[in-house]
Amino acid sequence: MTEAHEYQSLYRKWRPQRFADVVHQEYTVRTLQNAILSNQIAHAYLLAGPRGVGKTSIARIFAKAINCTNPQHGEPCNQCDMCKKITRGNALDVIEIDGASNRGIDQIRQLREEVNFVHAEAQYKVYIIDEVHMLTNEAFNALLKTLEEPPKHVVFIFATTEPHKVPLTIISRCQAFELKLLPPERIEKRLQEICEAEKINASPKVLTAISYRARGALRDAIVMLEQLASYKGAARIEEHDLFEIMGLASEETVQEFLQALLTRQGRRALEIIADLAERGKDLELFVDELIEQTRDWIIAALDGHPVPAEARVETLIGLSTQLLGLKRELGRAWEKRILLEVKALELTQAVPGFEQAPPQLSAAAPPREQSAKAPRATKKAHAEPEPSAAGSTPAQDKWAQVLEEVKRERRGTVHALLLDGQPVELSDTLRIEYDLQHTFHKESLEKHRKYLEEVIARVYGPRRVEIAFMQAAESPTRRKSKSAELREKAELLKQAFDGEIVS
Ligand SMILES: [Zn+2]
Structure with a gap:
């Protein structure tokens, strides 16, 4: 392939060739540059970080900088033969x-x-091993032998998206750096620079939308911009083009669909699905968008920002659990549209999991089975309708009141923690029970004990407050299904929120 015919993607063209061009990895870049300037090159470096943030770009710049025949303040010149060869990827020693x-x-x-x-x-032989965590154990062992007695003038640069999978024996021999996701503002600024230089006509709004959608990966953002630019030619790129080319539904559609679910308008939900399918939208991406929107609403609600009236936190948590489950199913399904339709109908009908689980903890439908004496074992997990609010005791209303007060006082964290607990009223004690899986909840709630005691005293009168784990002896059937359900929920939420559930 000759250079004249070689198509160079926007991403390749805009790949940083100097440390100064790397966006948002200042600490790593400065440290590496200082090492070069002080001539203290380590034998092995580990660059850990998410995809698309510049790991291999930095590795190549480093390889150039230490081999450049005319380096400039720790930067490669990009003009000498060595630099050019490394940039082209045909240097024998890299x-x-x-x-x-x-x-x-x-x-x-x-x-x-x-x-x-x-x-x-x-000057240096440089091995760049990308996704080093993927190597087999044998390969690691062989590598380790080399690292133990590293030949002079050999430099290893390992890159990985999953540093926890790299054996400690390797990591301990490396100078390690953690690369960060880029904030949307920095991605946007870079996109603006590219548009200006490449004469790409894009509305500021679409650049903002891309920056957010790239979720910290500059590479993804540039690839999106390029797709849009080639799709539109010389015409101006508008925000709706992004939705069009990515097969995405608009934000309005996503919100309207969620509203339809929350207000139980099955017919409206099906209309929206039909419309999306006819316009060739990607239904898996649509479910991703639903999950993101739900997450945004949960966070907004916890922060006390306005969300649609039907979108209560507990309902949204139940909904996101369902949507995450749907996402997994959808990935394997042939008939994605039918599956989505069935799920939408299920969600707009009274279905266990969505209908019952979340509202049972809210004011509208107070928690069932508050009394420790209640024979939990006689209840079946999902098969039967749960007792209605009419059957509730004053104690249940009190708990709902506690939840309401906490919510009203905008103690989002405490509220979220209490949602997974089961109140049990004993003579002079109120016990809040958690599944054994919820050690995190119990510990976190202890930190808010003072506030909690105060609210409970307000509602129940003076009580000793006990935060406990549920006894395994209680109703094995229900306990099992409920704890499995909760565990699943917690895990799914953790994935969805990148481990940040309620902080
Ligand atoms: Zn050079």
Whole structure:
């Protein structure tokens, strides 16, 4: 392939070639540059971080900077033969190995043999191993032998999206850096620069939308921009083009669909699905958008910001659990549209999980089974309708009142923690029970004990407050299904919120 015919993607073209061009990884860049300037090059570096934030770009710049024949303040000149070769990817002494496609030990064996050969032309022989965590154990062991007695003038640069999968024995021999996701503002600024230089005509709104949608990965943002630019040609790129080309539904559609679910308008939900399907929208992406919107609403509600009237936190949590389950199912399904339709209908009908689980903890439908004496064992997990609010005791109303007060006082964290607890009223004590899986909840709630005692005293009168784990002996059937359900919920939420559930 000659250079004249070689199509260079926007991402490649705008790949940083100097440390100064790397966006948002200042600490890593400065440290590496200082190492070069002070001539203290380590034998091995580990660059850990999410995809699309610049790991391999930094590795290549580093390889150039230490081999450049005319370096400039720790930066490569990008003009000398060495720099040019490395940029083109045909320098003999800079070897890139993709851990994901070279899991076999052969490559590392070969590496072990080669590594001892004197470098051909460059000052340093550099091995860049991308996705190093994908290597097999044998390959790691072979690599480790090399790292134990590293030949002079050999530098390893490992990159990984999953540093916890890299053996400690390797990590301990590396100087490690953690690369960060880019904030949307920095992505947007970079996109603006690219648009200006490439004469891409894009509305500021679409650049903002791309920046958020890229979720911290600059590479993804540039790829999106490029897709849009080639789709529109010279015409101005507007925000709706992004939805169009990505097969995404508009924000309004997403919100309208969620509203339809929350207000139980099954017919409206089906109309929206039909419309999306006819316009060739990607239904899996649509479910992703639903999950994101639900998450945004939960966070807004916890922060006391306005959300649609039907969108109570507890309902939204139940809904996001259902949507996350749907997302998994959808990935395997052939008939995605039918599956989505069935799910939408289920959600707008009274279905266990959505209908019952969340509202049972709210004021509208107070928690069932408050009394420790209630024979929980006689209840079946999901098969039967739960007792209605009419059957509730004053104690249940009190708990709902506690939840309401906490919510009204905008103690979002405490509210969220209480939602998963079961109040049990004893003579002079109010016990809040948690599943054994919810150690986190119990511990976190203890931190708010003072406030909690105060609210409970307000509603129940003076009580000793006990935060406990449920006894395993109680109703094994229900306990099992409920705890499994809660565990699943917690896990799903954790995934959805990247581990930040209620902080
Ligand atoms: Zn150079």
